[in-house]
Amino acid sequence: MARPLRIEYPGAWYHVMNRGAGRQQIFKNDDHYRHFLSLLAETKERFGAEWHAYCLMGNHYHLLVRTPEGNLQRIMRHINGLYTQYFNRSTRRDGPLFRGRYKAILVDADAYWLQLSRYIHRNPLEAGLIDSLERYHWSSYPDYIGKRRPPAWLTTDYVLNAIGKRSRHARYKAYVAGGSDAALGEYYRQARMEPILGDDAFKQRVLAGRAHSIDVPELARVQPRPGVAAIVSAVVSHYGLSEEEIWRSRRGKAVQTPARSVAMYLCQQAGGMRLSDIAKVFGLSGYAGAGSTIRSIKQRLRGDKGLERDINSIMLDLTP
Numbered sequence: 501m502a503r504p505l506r507i508e509y510p511g512a513w514y515h516v517m518n519r520g521a522g523r524q525q526i527f528k529n530d531d532h533y534r535h536f537l538s539l540l541a542e543t544k545e546r547f548g549a550e551w552h553a554y555c556l557m558g559n560h561y562h563l564l565v566r567t568p569e570g571n572l573q574r575i576m577r578h579i580n581g582l583y584t585q586y587f588n589r590s591t592r593r594d595g596p597l598f599r600g601r602y603k604a605i606l607v608d609a610d611a612y613w614l615q616l617s618r619y620i621h622r623n624p625l626e627a628g629l630i631d632s633l634e635r636y637h638w639s640s641y642p643d644y645i646g647k648r649r650p651p652a653w654l655t656t657d658y659v660l661n662a663i664g665k666r667s668r669h670a671r672y673k674a675y676v677a678g679g680s681d682a683a684l685g686e687y688y689r690q691a692r693m694e695p696i697l698g699d700d701a702f703k704q705r706v707l708a709g710r711a712h713s714i715d716v717p718e719l720a721r722v723q724p725r726p727g728v729a730a731i732v733s734a735v736v737s738h739y740g741l742s743e744e745e746i747w748r749s750r751r752g753k754a755v756q757t758p759a760r761s762v763a764m765y766l767c768q769q770a771g772g773m774r775l776s777d778i779a780k781v782f783g784l785s786g787y788a789g790a791g792s793t794i795r796s797i798k799q800r801l802r803g804d805k806g807l808e809r810d811i812n813s814i815m816l817d818l819t820p
Contacts, residue, residue, distance in 0.1 A: 507695070508573065510570040513552075513565070515605040515607055516605075517603045518601075518603065521598060526587065528591065536579075543579060547569065548571075552613070552640075553620045555640070562623060564613070566658075576604070580597075580598060584597040609658075612697055614662045622680055640656070644672050727771065732763055758797065760782070764778050767781070770818050
């Protein structure tokens, strides 16, 4: 089955959701919630993500995000991937955490951001978890009503400006207390939600340019693989080394990091290079040496969580 459209362009707004596989808990304690929020902060710095509202529930999350660089896939791959690694380590489990890829609704923000923020913030109330939204700590609602100072990575002005310039916090509180929009609630109750929330004119404008930005298997297969230069650059950046360290062959105690071996591994896994070509690039006498190095990395990955995190992080940097 083809995956849903991922329509991306600079400045796009999304309502992003995901749920634990089998409805399992994805947040089991305060540290889990805090770590997830730290990843939101990290993507603001690293990928330019603008976070405008969030609500973290026990087994799912809701996020309202704007992507100035048109890079939602990269942002969410970073968050879901690193959070899964953290959750698995902290709970001594293994395997997928989420039920699959996140669901992202492309939103006509000018028409819906105020209503959508209310929908997101009311989730704990609608679920019967609390009787007062002010008491729910793991959402951006306290930041919107002035009960808590917003963190640097959270933007509240877009939504609050839509409520008015005077007494914004009190007016937003009254707006949220008024209940969710009936039409919006009906939209989210659909068994198969449309991937775009907006009127026909908005949908036509967005879909007119979708051929350049959709994420479907057919396009993924023809995306260019990273070359040696890009792989080496990503590896040395991650490990804080010079390129000379990658090209220089070292053995025994002199080897301080696995960077050179990781670069060879990624040339095969991400770059699709043959062993003979990897051996030639890295100055080895034959393909057997490259094969031995790559097998060693694969064996280490079975038990070395630190190396696994390193490679996953580098792969994120290599993902267009």
